[in-house]
Amino acid sequence: MNTDPIQLHKQYMVNTYAPNLLLTRGQGCRVWDSTGRSYLDFLGGIAVTQVGHCHPKLVSAIQKQAATLMHVSNLYYNENAPRLAAKLVEKFGVPGRVFFCNSGAEANEGLIKLARLWGHPTGRYEIVSMRNSFHGRTLAAITATGQPKYQKGFEPLPTGFVYADYNDLESVKAALSHKTVAILVEAVQGEGGVVPATPEFMKGLRALCDEKNLLLLCDEVQCGMGRTGTWFGFQSYGVQADACSLAKGLGGGIPIGAFVVGPKLSEVFQPGNHASTFGGNPVACAAALAVIDIMEKERLLENVKRMSELLHGELKKLAAKYPWMVEVRGRGLMVGVVLDRPAKEFEKALLAKGLITIATADRVIRMLPPLTLTSGDVREAVRILDEAAGQMIAG
Ligand SMILES: *Cc1c(COP(=O)(O)O)cnc(C)c1O
Secondary structure, three states, X not given: OOOOHHHHHHHHOOOOOOOOOOEEEEEEXXXXXXXXXXXXXXXHHHHOOOOOEOOHHHHHXXXXXXXXXXXXXXXXXXXXXXXXXXXXXXXXXXXXXXXXXXXXXXXXXXXXXXXXXXXHHHOOOEEEEEEOOOOOOOHHHHHHOEOHHHOOOOOOOOOOEEEEOOOOHHHHHHHOOOOEEEEEEOXXXXXXXXXXXXXXXHHHHHHHHHHHOOEEEEEOOOOOOOXXXXXXXXXXXXXXXXXXEEOHHHHEOEOOEEEEEOHHHOOOOOOOXXXXXXXXXXXXXXXXXHHHHHHHHOOHHHHHHHHHHHHHHHHHHHHHHOOOEEEEEEEOOEEEEEEOOOOHHHHHHHHHOOEEOEEEOOOEEEEOOOOOOOHHHHHHHHHHHHHHHHHHHHO
């Protein structure tokens, strides 16, 4: 039998991805391919490897829990899920509760069900989400996702979703009706091209939700877990979400999702309303507890601030040198370099020189490096960007 992973992938895996390298090992901000070549990882598994690859404390927490108790179901207590819930509520900033699941889409699906159940007594169920947003790939999540390309061919879509323009409060107001129950928003749109919300927009949404008795639901799957320099993306705007979803960076590489609800929503779900077989799995929760512990002990939020200032500054210098780099934007270590042309070719040129990034929203190079990034990593990335950019011009 053929044992080549690439051949097996091509023959046996559902054809949803088009990967181009076989990666076999990781350490810190670096990964290695099957030929032994190393790459600087500025993709971080798409905002997942928050504390870098194979952080020894994360590895040992997973190993220890896996050798002790791997799974018990939610019919029994386990030691880790409640501890992690308490930690997340502490970071969330107001009293609340946590539900654990396995992915970002599933966390958002949970928020949607939560909003509907909360609105049910008053007959409200409609959710306003933003154009160019991304909320995941389940049917409800692609419907909340304000991008037709993710919805096409999967109709009929669930009802109860309407769209507004991001960073346009008037557009959100115009989308409201007597059926509206919640507004769903990313503090920084990731997939949509690394677009931060304006402070006026986030503050305006909070005020609107207070005025109309709506829920402010924040999708923190990508911009949460310290990525933008605060534990949750909405916190850097000085607003409080009524509930938020998490996944990606939460487990540092182990699959885990969650949603956190504040006081208004703490008692909405009751036994029987919602569940997930793997939710709160002791190994996944041990990983997330280790990620939070590492982030605290290594003061990674401060590192995000320092490294993002350095990275944004250096990228702006490059943008001044290469006129086809039209903008550098983002928050913390969620960074977008906007080009005046499709970004795929530049992404490939960077990969060929050993820097992993991702082209998104057609013209944007998106960077989501581990929060353990060092100034040496930043300088190496900038050198590769400069070299690749120079050759793009020459070519
Ligand atoms: C990636 C992402 C999701 C979906 O997460 P999955 O774990 O792939 O289901 C949802 N929302 C945002 C903002 C994301 O970036």
